Amino acid sequence: MIIAERKPFAEIKAMVAPYKKILIVGCGTCVAVCLAGGEKEVGLLASQLKLALGLEDKRLEIGEITVERQCDLEFLRPLCDFTADYEAIISMACGAGVQFLKQLCSLQPIFPAVNTTFIGVNNEVGYYTERCRACHNCYLGITGGVCPVTMCPKGLLNGPCGGTVDGHCEVDPERECAWSKIYHRLELEGRLDNIRQILPMHPHDRCTSPGTVIHPAYKRRYGTHE
Numbered sequence: 001m002i003i004a005e006r007k008p009f010a011e012i013k014a015m016v017a018p019y020k021k022i023l024i025v026g027c028g029t030c031v032a033v034c035l036a037g038g039e040k041e042v043g044l045l046a047s048q049l050k051l052a053l054g055l056e057d058k059r060l061e062i063g064e065i066t067v068e069r070q071c072d073l074e075f076l077r078p079l080c081d082f083t084a085d086y087e088a089i090i091s092m093a094c095g096a097g098v099q100f101l102k103q104l105c106s107l108q109p110i111f112p113a114v115n116t117t118f119i120g121v122n123n124e125v126g127y128y129t130e131r132c133r134a135c136h137n138c139y140l141g142i143t144g145g146v147c148p149v150t151m152c153p154k155g156l157l158n159g160p161c162g163g164t165v166d167g168h169c170e171v172d173p174e175r176e177c178a179w180s181k182i183y184h185r186l187e188l189e190g191r192l193d194n195i196r197q198i199l200p201m202h203p204h205d206r207c208t209s210p211g212t213v214i215h216p217a218y219k220r221r222y223g224t225h226e
């Protein structure tokens with residue numbers, strides 16, 4: 001899932017300072033799971049803003065709404081009429097959701113209330129770690145399910161650098177070297193021969209942004225560009 005962190009309150013407050021009526025839009029999917037931008041966080045931010053501005057004798061009218069996913073038109077369309085009443089919008093979705101919402105609500109300024117951080121996993125409540133950099137060419141089938149692009153700080157595809165110390169990473173000695181982990185995983189799987197495979201240079205030409213993916217079944221509908 002996408003992991004995000006809420007921006008510092010002072011930054012959010014400064015962004016909406018010129019406005020008297022704002023709408024805070026939460027997202028009920030990834031950012032809700034990582035406690036950054038779901039319904040509860042929308043309510044919390046609204047209360048913080050009201051309290052802080054009340055102490056300064058300022059009035060701010062705040063609307064609150066949380067949609068299932070801000071990165072999905074199906075859930076955003078019903079918001080169009082609703083947003084018309086507001087001078088500005090705060091989105092608590094990831095960067096993709098913020099941009100998609102702005103595409104629909106073109107008149108008002110939109111402000112992100114979270115910083116989108118990485119694609120990761122939910123280890124425990126409040127504890128998330130990065131696992132994927134969306135590199136366009138997944139190697140996990142060869143590397144025993146350990147991502148060399150993400151888990152090795154140097155993103156090495158063909159074995160370790162020379163700095164591994166007792167199986168630990170030279171960049172962060174607290175962590176196991178990704179290639180040491182790959183070796184042990186492959187050994188357990190009985191596929192250690194994989195370690196000898198030389199992976200070709202990563203297809204960086206595929207990584208230009210913005211990326212587009214069209215499902216093969218929909219190529220005729222949307223055109224054939226990749």
Ligand code: SF4
Nearest residue numbers: 132133135138139147
């Ligand atoms: S190799 Fe790593 S970064 Fe690339 S798609 Fe697979 S998990 Fe993601």
Ligand code: SF4
Nearest residue numbers: 152161169170177178
């Ligand atoms: S020690 Fe291992 S994980 Fe760390 S940078 Fe070198 S190869 Fe990558």
